[in-house]
Amino acid sequence: MSTNLNTEKITSDLLKSIRLNKSFVLWMGFLGTALLICGYAYFLQLRDGLVVTGLGDYVSWGLYISNFVFFVAVSLIGMLISAVLGLTGQKWSEPLARIAEIIALAFAAVAGLVIVMDMGHPERLLNVFIYGRVQSPIVWDVTVVTIYILISTLLLYIPLIPDFKICYDKFDKMHPALRNIYKVLSLNWNGTIEQKKIIQQSIRALSIFIIPVALAIHTVTSWLFASTSRVGWDSSVFGPYFVTGAFVAGTAAVAIAMYFYRYNYKLQDYITEMHFDKIGKLLVLVSLVYLYFNLNEYMVPGYKLKKFDAMHLHELFVGRHALTFWSVQILGLILPIILLVFKPFRKPLPLLLISIMVLVGAWFKRYIIVSPTMEHPFLPIQNVPMNWKIYSPTTTEILITILPMILALIIITVLSKVIPIIPVQETIEHMEENK
Amino acid sequence: MSEKEEKPRKKTRREFLQNLGIVGVGSILAGSAILAGINYDRRKTAGQRVKVLTAENELLEIEKNDATKVVKASPESFTYLQKQGREGLAGRRFVMVIDLSKCRNARKCMAACNEAHHLRPEQHHINVLKMQESVDTPAYYMPKPCQHCDNPPCTAVCPVDATFKRQDGIVLIDNERCIGCRFCIAACPYSARVFNWAEPIHSLEDKDTPYNVELNVPQRKGTISKCLFSADRLREGKLPYCVSACPNGVYYFGDENEDAVTNGTTKETVRFKKLLEDNGGYTLMPELGTHPRVYYLPPKGKEYPFQEKDKEEAAEHLG
Numbered sequence: 001m002s003t004n005l006n007t008e009k010i011t012s013d014l015l016k017s018i019r020l021n022k023s024f025v026l027w028m029g030f031l032g033t034a035l036l037i038c039g040y041a042y043f044l045q046l047r048d049g050l051v052v053t054g055l056g057d058y059v060s061w062g063l064y065i066s067n068f069v070f071f072v073a074v075s076l077i078g079m080l081i082s083a084v085l086g087l088t089g090q091k092w093s094e095p096l097a098r099i100a101e102i103i104a105l106a107f108a109a110v111a112g113l114v115i116v117m118d119m120g121h122p123e124r125l126l127n128v129f130i131y132g133r134v135q136s137p138i139v140w141d142v143t144v145v146t147i148y149i150l151i152s153t154l155l156l157y158i159p160l161i162p163d164f165k166i167c168y169d170k171f172d173k174m175h176p177a178l179r180n181i182y183k184v185l186s187l188n189w190n191g192t193i194e195q196k197k198i199i200q201q202s203i204r205a206l207s208i209f210i211i212p213v214a215l216a217i218h219t220v221t222s223w224l225f226a227s228t229s230r231v232g233w234d235s236s237v238f239g240p241y242f243v244t245g246a247f248v249a250g251t252a253a254v255a256i257a258m259y260f261y262r263y264n265y266k267l268q269d270y271i272t273e274m275h276f277d278k279i280g281k282l283l284v285l286v287s288l289v290y291l292y293f294n295l296n297e298y299m300v301p302g303y304k305l306k307k308f309d310a311m312h313l314h315e316l317f318v319g320r321h322a323l324t325f326w327s328v329q330i331l332g333l334i335l336p337i338i339l340l341v342f343k344p345f346r347k348p349l350p351l352l353l354i355s356i357m358v359l360v361g362a363w364f365k366r367y368i369i370v371s372p373t374m375e376h377p378f379l380p381i382q383n384v385p386m387n388w389k390i391y392s393p394t395t396t397e398i399l400i401t402i403l404p405m406i407l408a409l410i411i412i413t414v415l416s417k418v419i420p421i422i423p424v425q426e427t428i429e430h431m432e433e434n435k
Numbered sequence: 436m437s438e439k440e441e442k443p444r445k446k447t448r449r450e451f452l453q454n455l456g457i458v459g460v461g462s463i464l465a466g467s468a469i470l471a472g473i474n475y476d477r478r479k480t481a482g483q484r485v486k487v488l489t490a491e492n493e494l495l496e497i498e499k500n501d502a503t504k505v506v507k508a509s510p511e512s513f514t515y516l517q518k519q520g521r522e523g524l525a526g527r528r529f530v531m532v533i534d535l536s537k538c539r540n541a542r543k544c545m546a547a548c549n550e551a552h553h554l555r556p557e558q559h560h561i562n563v564l565k566m567q568e569s570v571d572t573p574a575y576y577m578p579k580p581c582q583h584c585d586n587p588p589c590t591a592v593c594p595v596d597a598t599f600k601r602q603d604g605i606v607l608i609d610n611e612r613c614i615g616c617r618f619c620i621a622a623c624p625y626s627a628r629v630f631n632w633a634e635p636i637h638s639l640e641d642k643d644t645p646y647n648v649e650l651n652v653p654q655r656k657g658t659i660s661k662c663l664f665s666a667d668r669l670r671e672g673k674l675p676y677c678v679s680a681c682p683n684g685v686y687y688f689g690d691e692n693e694d695a696v697t698n699g700t701t702k703e704t705v706r707f708k709k710l711l712e713d714n715g716g717y718t719l720m721p722e723l724g725t726h727p728r729v730y731y732l733p734p735k736g737k738e739y740p741f742q743e744k745d746k747e748e749a750a751e752h753l754g
Contacts, residue, residue, distance in 0.1 A: 057630055127594075137592065227592065377626045379564060380566070380748075383564075
């Protein structure tokens with residue numbers, strides 16, 4: 001952070017983004033149009049049934065479930081940055097906490113929708129609450145995801161309370177009705193020591209509480225698969241394997257968001273090259289752990305080659321899914337680790353490109369985990385149409401898969417237009433401490 | 436204030452006791468009148484006793500006047516069908532034995548099943564598979580219905596209790612409750628479940644038929660369907676559709692509690708345990724701990740050879 005900052009400049013820099021401008025309108029227009037197109041695809045699915053997808057009685061989980069796992073995975077980053085790094089006193093991560101929380105909230109909330117989109121009878125969703133059975137991992141998932149969304153909302157909101165007051169004070173030209181929303185949300189904040197203490201304590205308590213909940217959401221999501229006896233899913237490392245994979249996807253998502261916020265909101269003084277460097281290092285660390293779990297997950301059954309494991313691994317290593325499998329492992333994991341070890345690659349632009357590679361790889365990794373397994377049941381697939389033996393998604397299905405991504409982007413875009421993306425109050429305090 | 440306080444005192448203890456006496460005597464008189472009436476009624480019809488059989492198969496004798504006629508819910512009504520469908524048949528433990536040495540891949544079982552359950556041709560509650568375990572072992576035909584496991588992985592994962600295990604051993608699906616998450620398909624190691632991806636073929640004709648959970652008709656778009664051991668036929672004391680349709684004597688069906696199974700083609704009834712013992716009966720993938728209720732007899736001494744045209748397909752799954 002450069003030393004020529006003062007309270008006045010910080011406030012105006014960080015609040016500058018909260019206004020309607022042309023690029024925002026254009027971007028939202030684009031997202032809105034895309035949402036309409038994808039929404040029409042979903043309408044077709046509601047009308048005609050899941051027959052509009054490439055799914056069949058054998059591969060009955062495909063893009064949607066892969067997408068669900070991806071969304072839950074990315075949402076875990078909120079916990080990693082605001083809780084783990086926050087509690088361990090990593091001061092550098094503080095300006096990134098809100099970005100991470102926004103991503104966490106958007107992805108977790110949308111994950112719930114993704115799973116509904118996969119249902120044959122979405123209008124019966126309430127049955128899960130009326131007839132819910134504790135034996136079913138789906139009921140566990142619904143429970144922990146809901147709790148995670150609630151805590152993430154609080155972790156986003158509570159540190160915002162002082163900033164809402166600043167917003168109210170600064171936006172004196174804003175329409176009074178809108179301006180009053182900030183006042184209401186600021187809960188009569190006036191910066192007394194007592195109020196500060198309450199905020200600090202509640203953030204600390206939530207940061208601790210969110211760790212087991214975050215671990216739970218992705219562990220339970222992995223159990224949707226690991227609780228079956230299918231090859232490729234029947235694994236005891238699935239919980240930690242999914243959790244570490246989630247940190248890789250989430251860290252990459254934060255790096256991408258950082259880049260766009262830095263340039264679009266002119267935040268070069270706040271999201272500095274140091275931050276990219278640190279996030280790059282974090283990405284190496286989590287990727288190495290994930291690589292270790294990958295080794296366990298594929299090498300152990302690969303060494304024994306039990307009949308059905310062999311069939312499954314054959315398709316992944318040299319068969320129909322080999323291109324996807326090796327692209328994901330090399331371009332999405334191994335190459336990023338090697339590159340990011342070198343400092344020049346942790347500069348903003350190279351890190352952005354590597355992170356995009358990692359995030360795209362992370363999505364296809366979920367696909368590789370979900371669908372190829374279903375192509376290899378214990379009993380042969382016979383007397384059914386050819387396209388039920390080999391899964392290939394339809395265009396409608398792909399559009400419906402894109403829909404939640406657009407929705408998440410809309411939530412992120414709107415949130416970062418109404419709240420300061422870097423904590424204002426905290427930045428001011430730090431500046432004063434460092435003087 | 437003082438006036439109000441005085442008022443209650445106006446009613447003396449004496450008056451109160453008087454009132455109490457009147458009420459008491461009145462009640463006793465009325466009570467004895469009712470009692471006398473009931474006794475008179477009893478005496479009038481004494482001796483008219485009838486024998487009744489309880490649901491627990493116990494023969495009792497009661498006063499005819501005490502008996503009231505049970506108004507049965509219409510057997511066609513949805514709630515009645517749901518209730519009996521979820522309870523199952525008391526005291527029964529259904530089992531199926533499939534003799535692989537008899538199967539000629541006639542597929543009459545598949546046709547009868549699809550017809551009864553209004554399934555599309557590509558959906559199978561029962562599927563005759565072309566099997567081969569390893570390169571040097573012979574291929575054979577294997578009909579595969581739902582295994583109606585005693586430890587069913589599918590019912591465990593269902594979030595809404597739409598698929599359930601009944602007291603008679605049958606695993607059913609309630610498509611009025613199913614949310615269509617397909618977790619049960621993922622969990623079933625026998626690929627026994629199908630999903631209504633599109634509008635079912637007979638949905639127009641079936642529009643007004645009340646849903647029978649024991650037949651899973653009408654089928655519903657967006658819900659699971661599966662083999663039901665023809666629970667509707669069992670209620671009528673008949674053999675399942677597939678069992679009756681087989682021309683080759685492949686299927687035996689019966690009750691484990693009675694230790695008796697009947698061949699669907701020859702109608703011959705044999706001892707269940709002895710049939711398994713004499714012919715080396717086994718279950719599919721016992722290592723998964725699912726405890727199937729469908730037993731197989733090995734394809735030993737087949738009269739019908741495995742067809743040349745099917746060999747390639749059987750070998751596909753060798754790995």
